[in-house]
Amino acid sequence: MTPLLTVDQLTIDFQTFAGPVHAVRGVSFDLAPGETLAIVGESGSGKSVTVRALMGLLAANATVVAGQIHLGTTDVLRQSAQAFNAMRGNEVAMIFQDPMTSLDPTMPIGKQVAEPLRLHHKISRKAALAEAVRVLELVGIHDAARRLKDYPHQFSGGQRQRIVIAIAIINRPKVLIADEPTTALDVTIQAQIIQLLKAIQEKLDTAIIFITHDLGVVAGIADRVAVMYAGRIVEYGTVDELFYHPQHPYTWGLLEAMPTLNTKSKRLFAIPGTPPDLLAPPVGDAFAPRNPYAMAIDLVEAPPFFPVSETHAAATWLLHPDAPAVTPPPEIQRRYAQWAAHELGGDAND
């Protein structure tokens, strides 16, 4: 299928007093209509910056140094400000992290939900509000018609995130970006919001980019996963490939750090060390200083992507034919065993 969205070698710097921060360093991915791509990575890895570039909502001190984004045939980064305004909230919409602060506290929610309709279509106020009621009911706000005049503070956090979702989907966007939409919510509400996003996707056939640093929620929603580290994608593949056949030591670390039902100790494993300073990213593999499997070449040259399957690739020198065989951590070996046993991907050659 031809992709709906392609991001090609996107490179973004922020000008700061200390010098340019290389926040995104050559990110490429694509998105098929109706699919869900999860972008996973630690704080500061460049997930938000990447999608903000797509929305045209980068901070004033940001420069797109290189790369392209195509939405259908539109060259997103080279369109005028007006064309960007026309695209935002219409073809591409976004849900933010904190529902408590995402809504205008002084405007009734009906007006806020109807606003994107009024912006992008010639439609009367009454018709727009009627549509707002329909969409609010769709996202699970009961008795929406009677609540149109209510203000955000009259709703709970979960309800507010539903309202934010209603705002995002009212124009039936082709791409819905969800930037950690459940991080600020408690666990039961998280699950409801994920369910809601899945239901909406089925109904509207929207493609979703789901950003999170919690691998736990990824399995429930994504078709494919891209793992980001220090401004780069280091591994991508289908959910099964990433969860049961991961190749990059950073992905291993993330999976080890993921709490599971049979995690016995209260203390969670975290990847030791901190991400590199993006003012001066290290030569070679940015993950090398934290990587117990790092080799000499990691300090010299950044690894290219080595394909693992048609849908799966990882940027680690461990996949180079000349690299020595390494033994992954026990948790990953356990996953490899499951991969082999369930023949999830056919040949489990490890």
Add this chain to the structure above:
Amino acid sequence: MGRYLLKRLGYLVLTLFIVASLTFFLMKGLPGTPFNNPKLPAEQIALLKTQYGLDQPVWRQYLQYLGGLMRGDFGTSYQFVGQPVSYLIASRLGPSLQIGLQAMIVGTSLGILLGAIAAIRQNTWVDAVATIFAIIGRSIPNFVFAALLQFLLAYQMHLFPVALWDDGWASSILPTLALAMAPLANTARFMRTEMVDVLNTDYIELARAKGDSQWQAVARHALRNSLIPIVTIIGPMTVDLMTGSLVVENVFAIPGIGEQFVKSITTNDYPVIMGLTLMYSFALTVVILIVDILYGLIDPRIRLTGEVA
């Protein structure tokens, strides 16, 4: 809302009662008398004192004064013999009210505009110019502005009357501008800070994500939210205007309340001073009440109930 208003009106009366009592006893405690002309013979002074009831015990004078207030009688001026204080105030309220209101409207609306533009064009030359303008407006006293405006626009360019209150609306323009400087600078500074904060909020980002252009996001979402805290400084700004008016009216020789106030202080005209103090207190408490009601109107998170003090 009804209960709330009733409660607030109760507080208003209480405030005025306290102000009236305080000023009364303060005036009594002051050393000067209105009849301290050394040329006046003693029996003349005694006569005057009897005439104004000043020979009575203080508690009786106090009760009489309060009783008079209840009936809307603020007493009689010492300086303008036989003139009731209420008449003196009423006849001079017009010009003061006019330049005060004009200055408030011009000052706050230009201030809001200036502050908003400075915030939107943050850290550009526009912002720098607006900031310098605000600093000048805040640090230079309004009588300097008054004199400057008089000199430049009236004396040199002959655009407006230099002073006095005899040329209709044109007479009010320069005093209004001189008086508007402080609220303008204050609002601009406040507005810029608020707007910068609001422009960085998630809901403005969401507005942009909906497809709002920068100006649409400002007009629909940022402006109203930045205005909420501005409402709180209307009270203090009113005080500034009242005190500013004392000076500006004198500079422009406007027959207003401020000018009257200054004159009555220099002549120890106690009844007029007390009447004016009460009037200023009344005006201020009413402004504060209006501000609180406005607050409830523009911020849906605030509900006015009898519980709020």
